[in-house]
Amino acid sequence: xxxxxxxxxxxxxxxxxxGLPYIFTDWQIxxxxxxxxxxxxxxxxxxxxxxxxxxKILAIQLLRDLYLILF
Numbered sequence: 261x262x263x264x265x266x267x268x269x270x271x272x273x274x275x276x277x278x279g280l281p282y283i284f285t286d287w288q289i290x291x292x293x294x295x296x297x298x299x300x301x302x303x304x305x306x307x308x309x310x311x312x313x314x315x316k317i318l319a320i321q322l323l324r325d326l327y328l329i330l331f
Contacts, residue, residue: 277289
């Protein structure tokens with residue numbers, strides 16, 4: 261059972277990291293990873309997250325919701 265869970269986790273990680281470069285810059289991906297790992301962000305990283313990254317994530321969520329409604 262643990263082997264299956266590991267395979268699922270690896271698949272999720274590869275899908276996650278494979279898609280991010282299409283939407284986010286390398287620096288933004290680094291900030292997202294820090295945020296996921298609950299690491300402290302610098303002031304400039306906090307500004308980037310709140311002004312740009314957060315907006316993109318919200319837009320992605322809204323588009324996903326729209327997709328579910330339409331299809």
